[in-house]
Amino acid sequence: MQSSFRGQQWKMLLVTMFCYLFFYTGRHNFGWAAKGMATSLNVSYSYIGWISFSMLLGYAIGQFINGNLADRLSARVMVTTGAYLSVLTNIAVSYSDSITTIMILWALNGYFQSMAWAPGGKLISNWWNEAELGKAFGFYTMAAGLSSVLTYLLSIVLLQQGMEWRMLFRLPVLFLLVAATIFLIVARDKPSDAGFIDPVKKDGTSEKISWLTRYRVVLSYPHFLLTSFAFGFESMARYGLIFWVPVHYLGKNWKDNPGNLWVTFLLPVGMAAGALSFGMLSDSLFKKNRIHSIRFGMLMSAVMALLVYVLPANNLLLGGFLMLSVGFFVYGPQSCFWPLSPEMLGWDYTGTGIGFMNMFGYVFAALGEPLFGFIIDWVGNTNIIFVFISGICLLSVVMISLAKRSWNAAGGVVSQPETLPS
Numbered sequence: 361m362q363s364s365f366r367g368q369q370w371k372m373l374l375v376t377m378f379c380y381l382f383f384y385t386g387r388h389n390f391g392w393a394a395k396g397m398a399t400s401l402n403v404s405y406s407y408i409g410w411i412s413f414s415m416l417l418g419y420a421i422g423q424f425i426n427g428n429l430a431d432r433l434s435a436r437v438m439v440t441t442g443a444y445l446s447v448l449t450n451i452a453v454s455y456s457d458s459i460t461t462i463m464i465l466w467a468l469n470g471y472f473q474s475m476a477w478a479p480g481g482k483l484i485s486n487w488w489n490e491a492e493l494g495k496a497f498g499f500y501t502m503a504a505g506l507s508s509v510l511t512y513l514l515s516i517v518l519l520q521q522g523m524e525w526r527m528l529f530r531l532p533v534l535f536l537l538v539a540a541t542i543f544l545i546v547a548r549d550k551p552s553d554a555g556f557i558d559p560v561k562k563d564g565t566s567e568k569i570s571w572l573t574r575y576r577v578v579l580s581y582p583h584f585l586l587t588s589f590a591f592g593f594e595s596m597a598r599y600g601l602i603f604w605v606p607v608h609y610l611g612k613n614w615k616d617n618p619g620n621l622w623v624t625f626l627l628p629v630g631m632a633a634g635a636l637s638f639g640m641l642s643d644s645l646f647k648k649n650r651i652h653s654i655r656f657g658m659l660m661s662a663v664m665a666l667l668v669y670v671l672p673a674n675n676l677l678l679g680g681f682l683m684l685s686v687g688f689f690v691y692g693p694q695s696c697f698w699p700l701s702p703e704m705l706g707w708d709y710t711g712t713g714i715g716f717m718n719m720f721g722y723v724f725a726a727l728g729e730p731l732f733g734f735i736i737d738w739v740g741n742t743n744i745i746f747v748f749i750s751g752i753c754l755l756s757v758v759m760i761s762l763a764k765r766s767w768n769a770a771g772g773v774v775s776q777p778e779t780l781p782s
Contacts, residue, residue: 428575443540501636587704594697595725
């Protein structure tokens, strides 16, 4: 029984990872389309930043709503619905010539994309106990990092084939369509849906908790709010890199120096490696102290971003190493943020907590996008973004240093049993 359940645990984690592996093809494609879109539609980078802002704000609003819904509805259905709607929205953007229409559609796409992460996290927390939750979320976050790798790879290949920006919204999302369908067929929300006994949780009162009470409980933990602020600055730095690094390198006459594009490819590779590494390090080296892990990662990312600005940009080997490193340290801590939701709030509030924290992340990231665009237009040099990112990472360090691991009303951190009852 236990051996069979172990196989199902991994099956559910892997199919959730597989689905999320293709989600960024529906939103991280925008950075690669930005330069062509700005030229084609004759708009400034500041305006492009506001379009990115609209998507991130839509995502943030969606996290606030869908994180709560994930504690009440089927994660399997929510993830699949969001994927299908995101695919349709991307294709609609590709046929639009109105910058206003694109902004509205991209904002809607942000909401649809938000229907995946918190529900997926809730599904994983239903299948994995606290002893291995850091590892499970490390793998899950790694899938998100690899999704950036995949999106960057597809975008670079399409651009090198001479395709226009519109194709970046049409072709990559077809992979998401297939992955979401597989997830719908294979995934199960909780062990009892697959014929197993659900683990008994100390706070197992989920069915009786109203949606308003969930938000009230989350807001009552000041250290969780500080953690959410830290996550907000981490997300602002991360999206500053994801969105503006392609713009930075595409502006360097990339057709004469195609190696520059492959330097950018190492950014999401580093992110994926960091996600998996930090998830495991937080469980082992840092003894499940997620806060120490986060502080270390964000401090290192501040240093690496500053080095990108200071050191020569014409050395591809050095540039590649720095892109790999800044990606590793800026994204790695994300896998340490997610377990803090059940650890600080309790299992019944996992989806709400993840959604609330992710809302903070995307509100901050949204606010950062037009700021990045304005600074680039003002200074006239995209390299300035790395100084800005370094400062943002340091603000994340300050916020997480003020937070302490919270204790729930029952008097301790809630945990699942090591094994299922037979």
